[in-house]
Amino acid sequence: MRSSLLRLPVFCVVLAAAMACNKPAASTTDAYNQSPETGVRTGGVRMIPVKTPSGTFNVWTKRVGNNPKIKVLLLHGGPGANHTPFECFESYLPAEGIEFYYYDQLGSMNSDHPTDSTLWETPRFVEEVEQVRQALGLNKDNFYLLGHSWGGILATEYALKHQQNLKGLIISNMMSSCPDYGKYADEVLAKQMDPKVLAEIRAIEARKDFNNPRYTELLMGNFYNEHFCRLKPWPNALDRAFPALNATIYTLMQGPSEFGISGRLANWDRRADLPKITVPTLTIGGNHDTMDPKHMAWMATQVQNGSSLICPDGSHCSMWDDQSHYFPGLIKFIKGVDAGQTKSIL
Template structure:
């Protein structure tokens, strides 16, 4: 008799709990957050820096008190545009998503003081965006691609008490290791091409049209985005890149590493990241997928997603595998799994 009562009590508890979990409706999801003139979720967020106050561009799509995903684009100084792929997937899952142009990028203010372009200052910028948009440890996910993955790791190492989950897409935990893997990819190219590229590089002719054409046709189409034609959002992001910041921090191209990030390495600090973390690697990526898998085992609560047909922009060229895996991770983290 006691066991029957216990079962009935358990059923009652489940029913009460279920009733208290309000399901997000379409009307709830698309409800206006602000009064007055509606601006498609766009908000210019003031950012305090050591050299003054500037504004960065953000766009919030949807409302979800439990799942808010901030997208960190690559570059540095690319734009949110190439991450618009998520608009076809996150809203239908009910995820709130925030597109964001980091300071110096096309839709945000573009100051010219070179002291602003450091990883540490970008981390503080992300924290200010978090506060301005009301994101917290119960709902705040970061999804960073490439340089955005570096920024996500750095943010977690300083502010993970505010994070619910971290997704590191197509970014290794060490630029020196990335450079070594780049040499591996070079070794797989035809010898005459490598000789030609090295001849231009030896003279510092990174902006030479022939050199840039070779890099794009022989490297980017194989390892950056393998689709036969660049999707419009990706093409727009390339068009809008702030080249001066990109070169200052990353180097001349994805093919030739340099700049302020040249010695960046956080491999030894990965065990300090304790929030649920997904690392995403791809077979044809500019980043070593084996390193990405290794990273998932170094963080305290990691998972790995492999995209067998993807490159550096696996969100585009291995879209089904990428999106399904990322969505699954977010749902599992939300459920506490």
């Protein structure tokens, strides 16, 4: 009996070692899904503190997928809109092994909503993106920046200041000049409207009666349904995005309507600076876009390593109403850059 008891500790050590050998190793995916701050699994959501001249605020991000080599940060439109119009990306990018990040900019949806109007300036938004990049661990070996609409302005400005951090740039449904956009709206899009409808819209704008329900009704039926998203009915994501718009930021920077720009962005123009962008760049537009597709195709010829994708059936939300062209082109570009290409024929 005594001999058996003496052997028991040895047996336990051997058994423990055997059990340790058979225990599955901790997966990198498990570690990846944990919050770096607490170890708690959050479904990819992180609130990131952002320092501003008015104090520190939190912005909301959410990771989808897992690929250390390809990480796409999505910059939504507006300004003051939110990430929901990007929800269709989940149906395409994860299956291709592309990791991406939703991100509500400061003042938008799930992020903090400070009221200091001095915060709503493009340079401050650029520095916000840089702080988000650092917090998420994005760098020149994996960081793709995709900006849609206003997000395309923000992505352009970010690239002009911080492109050393980028692996690839995607400017989706945005021109490089707001004055040119206003000219296109007046000289091309307006002329496509029924003259009586256009006259009523102009009369409401002249009175600055932008809260008039009739104004929204006219734009929705004659502009948004033709040039913003052509799907009928609209996707639920867009139905949820519009009511959540921060109208204060939107009106201050963009103006009261997508039908031209009249806010702080009215004079934004980076046409002459496009050649300074050296990273592989994809410009995306739609034939029915609020933006001039010819201008967006031209932008790809001005940056040093540009590729162009014009979605033949797409509008401003080509990721919804021309998915058969938008996503294959986007995926081909990203994978091409990952493979070392600087330009793609799409």
